[in-house]
Amino acid sequence: MSITAIVALFTLTNITYQLSTENRNLRLDNLQNAVAGQLASVTIRQLLENRQKEILVLDALKKSGTEKLSEKEIENGLTELLILTVKIDQLKPYVATTSSYESLKAGHDILQLQWRQFYLGYNDHQTPKTQEIESEFANTMQLLGDFESLEILAAELQTIELQKTVRFTDRITMAIYLFTIILTLGLGYILIRYTNKSLNELNLGTVRIGGGDLNYHIPVNSDDEIGDLTIAFNEMSDKLRNAMAQVQQSKEKADQANRSKTNFLANMSHELRTPLNAIIGYSEMIIEDYREEKKLNEQQAVSDLQRILSSGRHLLQLINDVLDLAKIESGNMTVFNETFDSIDIIEELVQTMSAIAKKGNNTLALESSDNIPNLYNDSIKFRQLILNLLSNACKFTENGKITVLVSYNEKLQQVIYHVTDTGIGMTPSQLNRIFEAFVQADSSTSKKYGGTGLGLSICKQFVELMDGTMDVTSAEGEGTTFTIVLPTKMPQYITHDVIPAENQQELSLPPIDSSSSNKAVSTSSQSVKLGRVLVIDDDPEARQLLLRHLEKEGYEGIEADNAKSGIELSNTEQPDLILLDLMMPDIDRWTALSVLKESPVTRHIPVVLQSMLDEKNLGFDLGAAEFLSKPVDRQRMAAVLRQMNPRDRRGTALLIAPESTARQLLLNELSDEAWQCMLATSKAQAIERIQQKFPDIIMLGLGIPYDKVVDILDMLGSEIKSKQTDQVPPIYVVSETPLGSNESRRLDLVADKIILFNKDNTQSLSELVK
């Protein structure tokens, strides 16, 4: 707008200037013409007067009749006349009033004619009359005077006009100047008002957006710089809003996850408390029974204990399932791939489960096409999956049919497993939530059918880990079908395959004795070894150190430098014990232990964990037998090995003594020396223990009064005799303080040896049991 105004002003000024200049120039030209005309007329007057004088002189001369004019003189006169005519003609452009000029010219023409005749007729004396010439001259002069005065008038008029024009132009200029000032002021005012308004709007918008109203859009009123700024600001607030929305979304997700966790925890608490209630309640009741009535109703007690047992087992199942779920959720559940025949596993499971199926009067069958390829997947998880589905099917079906249908889709390279039952089925709403944790069809189902409500949730997540899919279809009252689809080949990036042993060796530091890796090491000694111990550790130095310790302790050592070959060796070599390092590069920390503990081939082998961290509890939960913290102390390792290794058991020791610190010390000592200990605090208990398991040695004493000791010794003698066994266990009487000579003598008759045992003197026992 301001630009338009300025341009308009400029144009106006220019036009005014052009017009006034033109006008002024015109006036000025006219004035100049008038002045020039005046000058020319003065010259003409001069010339006319000169000519008239000459004519008068010549006339006077003629009257005196003295002289004639020469040709030349006549010609000069005529030339002068011609010049005069030319001068008159030249006057024409400057003429202001044509009529006076025309009159002048006409007058002059007559005078010219007479003058010409005068010259031409001079010598012949035929000149016009002097009076006539004079009269014409006077007339012409008169006309010239008129012309001049008209010209002067015209010049004056022009001057007046010029002055008028100048004044007019000045006025216009002044007007434009004033107008420009007013316009400038107006424009400035408008501009300031407009800018203020826009800035205020912008300011308001900033405040609103800053105050959190991110949906507010500042109105864009123009396409100038402020408009651009507003647009940019609006874009910024849009971006901010989007970012805020994203943050909000993430927060909601996190909140949701948090709520799920809290829910899960609440459910967990509920699920754990229910069986605990039975365990604690029944236990307390049995104790009450015993305390208050001093005897137990045996039948009732056994039934109560069975309830405690089943609640305990339920609790264990729950904890295992929750651990599995937690492992899956934290991403620590690893898939351990291998090639296996899934039909073999299903056949085996169908056989195992058929007994359970029969209980509900169900038939259980496997239908499979014969082109099912082997899977490269996690066989343990696969087994767990199918087992879970089968036991579910058995649980919810009575007098029905359970079928496992296996087919192969060659095009998609997928094996499809259907587990179908003709059981109670589910409603669509139950079906929708069936894979959620802690959801069973309804809460009464769990009461009737048991189960933790976690199994299917775990199954579903297992299948996803195994790169497969799991679906379910069901109709209430008709039955349920679970469908699992597994690929025959896992994509490489999902597998957690172990690094082959050869590569492993190349990657690791040069082993101290690389040739012996993964092979059974025959130790130098030819003596009979206490047992074979497999050391699985990726650190060659640690491995060699452990092997040396083992050799010194009298064990045969086998070694593996990675988990996979360790598991293979466990299968093929069947060691008596496995020392497993938790930090293996080729496998998740706990997977090797799980694999070893889940495989029927290696399940029975005790696994002793070694780790830098104290992870006893999780280790024990997963089935470890013992835990050694790294760096491994040789003595501690030896003690643990003796305790763990069944081949190294020296035998069973029966210790008859009341509870005391000394008894605990003796027990520790015996355990450390690899004795399996049975405890008895009374004669009756001792008999019971002997009936349970015949001991290899018997120890008694430590707080039992002398008379009682004799009594027990008598009893033991007759008990051992009644066994009619060749192996008579040695009987040691243990005392904290030296016995009196009479007592010693009496006891020597029935006991094999009397040992003095207290915390200062344990040597005798060590020597005895070696």
Added chain:
Amino acid sequence: MTKILLVEDNEMNRDMLTRRLERKGFSIETASDGEEALQMIAKSIPDLVLMDMNLPIRNGWSTCRELRAHQTTQSLPVIALTAHAMAGDEQKALDSGCNDYATKPIDFPLLLAKINKLLATSSH
């Protein structure tokens, strides 16, 4: 003899509490869901109700509110039993009209104390 109605759907817990309370000299009747409990109370009002909250058919909270809505059972002592031990669960039980609250696993002496206290106040 003091009559207690035990409403509990878990068979083991029902059996266990029944036997333990009977030993303490109470006469115990049992119901396994909220509806059954209401029917039994309609026939004969017990001295006290021990009620699990997580019941099938009609849950404990709803059953308790139903009891409070009727004049005959308005002040019937009710102790909630529940395995829900999260914060707020106690309040939820009390809000529905229960007089007291016991968390599973049940601390039996504490439960007995609560029962006796409630019986003492309600008999006055």
